[in-house]
């Protein structure tokens with residue numbers, strides 16, 4: 001073997017990443033979050049009988065509820081996760097993704113599909129499957145788009161000589177699982193199964209979308225960014241693999257826990273309860289691993305903003321799982337099923353965990369993408385505190401409201417009593433929503449001002465690499 005081949009290869013990872021593409025994914029993500037929040041408001045106002053567009057079909061809250069959830073999943077979270085993968089995969093594999101043209105095509109096609117879905121929902125073409133409301137004619141296009149995502153990301157990962165870092169395990173699995181999950185949820189109930197079997201598949205679909213798409217990419221990103229920001233390896237690689245294989249084995253089985261006490265066979269319901277408990281243990285290993293990594297660097301939680309976003313998300317993750325330990329039991333389900341408890345849980349996990357992680361990643365990367373440090377550290381702080389406190393308040397409010405609703409229903413009181421009892425909780429939700437919304441506005445202003453600063457010729461070199469976190473990571 002020549003001496004040359006023994007030399008470690010020096011690869012300029014900056015050149016492997018298309019920063020503009022990552023930035024565009026993030027901007028699309030934040031735009032959809034904005035639209036989604038507007039939809040959330042409309043629904044929240046309707047519930048307190050203050051719908052400003054009452055009687056206008058196009059603004060009917062039922063439709064905007066679907067826009068809210070679809071924009072959150074496929075607009076905000078998916079764009080944020082994909083953008084982050086376009087940053088992380090080339091850096092981890094030291095190879096570019098398959099094709100730059102394909103990457104841009106995916107970006108445009110993704111936005112087109114999400115917008116077409118929103119349009120279809122608004123004009124009454126929604127399908128009756130949660131998160132699968134996408135009009136029928138869009139389903140095959142979306143699946144094809146997911147296949148292109150797999151084709152674009154897998155080559156650099158597969159060409160990487162092992163052993164693969166755990167982040168790449170998660171990404172690889174998420175790519176394949178998401179394709180399969182989407183196919184299962186959008187085609188099986190439509191063409192192959194009916195009745196309660198279709199309901200069971202629907203349950204699997206919504207939960208697998210969270211567990212086999214959002215969760216593995218989210219965990220993968222944390223395994224990538226946390227060690228970089230704390231400048232030390234992850235606490236236990238063994239534990240990180242326990243998390244990966246545990247997720248792979250147990251997550252796909254638990255979706256039916258959404259449908260306890262339904263005509264779905266009891267053995268499937270019990271199976272879902274048991275696998276949910278197993279997933280609790282798996283998530284515990286991941287959380288332990290991250291807090292083990294933080295040991296000895298606790299001050300980063302205060303001084304390093306991205307780390308603060310990440311670990312606040314992890315605390316919320318712990319709370320979500322604690323909540324889940326109760327709500328997966330049949331005893332507890334008898335009270336909270338169909339109540340706002342579940343809506344509180346959904347906000348805690350979707351925004352409180354994955355939303356916070358994505359915003360933490362954006363807080364870290366935006367200055368690198370815009371070519372300038374944050375315009376204002378103070379605005380960064382406002383963004384964090386408004387988002388996290390308001391979200392936590394919303395979750396507590398809805399969880400408490402759910403307990404009240406469940407108790408009133410069990411007492412067999414008239415339905416109106418439960419509406420009256422819910423009203424204070426729904427009013428509080430509107431105000432906590434305003435807080436979350438304000439957090440985003442602050443973020444947008446900060447991004448805009450930072451972008452303006454980035455346009456000016458910089459007196460000193462702007463930060464360009466993840467390995468240069470001195471100024472920005474300290475923020």
Ligand code: HEM
Nearest residue numbers: 037040041043044072342343346347350351355433436437
């Ligand atoms: C301005 C802030 C927000 C407000 C006012 C709001 C309000 C609402 C409302 C009223 C619903 C319908 C509840 C029902 O049907 O009874 C809902 C559902 C939902 N929201 Fe939000 N939301 C906000 C932000 C978010 C964010 C940022 C996310 C995720 C990142 C999110 C995720 C969800 C999910 C997943 C559901 C479905 C819950 C379920 O079906 O159990 N929301 N939201």
